[in-house]
Amino acid sequence: MNANPQTLGWLNRALSHELSAVQQYQAQSVLAKLWGETSLANYLKQEAVGELVHAEMLMEQLIMLGVAPNASALAPARLGRTVDQLLLANRQLEWEAIHIYQEAVLHANRVRDTGFAALMNSILDDERVHLTELERMISERNNHG
Numbered sequence: 001m002n003a004n005p006q007t008l009g010w011l012n013r014a015l016s017h018e019l020s021a022v023q024q025y026q027a028q029s030v031l032a033k034l035w036g037e038t039s040l041a042n043y044l045k046q047e048a049v050g051e052l053v054h055a056e057m058l059m060e061q062l063i064m065l066g067v068a069p070n071a072s073a074l075a076p077a078r079l080g081r082t083v084d085q086l087l088l089a090n091r092q093l094e095w096e097a098i099h100i101y102q103e104a105v106l107h108a109n110r111v112r113d114t115g116f117a118a119l120m121n122s123i124l125d126d127e128r129v130h131l132t133e134l135e136r137m138i139s140e141r142n143n144h145g
């Protein structure tokens, strides 16, 4: 992988997203715990850790390229007054993640950086799994009213 400035831009953009996702899942986990929704709180905390692992993969790549990670401002955590609102906020978050990684893959293919493409595709696959899981939880709640 070379240190193409646009590639570094995508790595830092993705890192900002992942750290924002950590903040959102972690804050929602705290909120769910306060509501007494223990299993939801545990699920949300696990998700926060999953996003932290993505942040670590991106940081590792930046550091291997000789660049200090430089995430920009975190997005505010989106909370809610109900479990459904939390799930919808997280679906939005995962849509945003998928959009970022799809664009990053297009960039990787344009500059023919196969290593970068592989990293972006591997995180993209994880985000698709997150979205599928959220869609499942949302439709389950709709069906059981």
Ligand SMILES: [Fe+2]
Binding pocket: 018, 021, 050, 051, 054, 097, 123, 127
């Ligand atoms: Fe992620």
Ligand SMILES: [Fe+2]
Binding pocket: 021, 051, 094, 097, 126, 127, 130
């Ligand atoms: Fe995710």
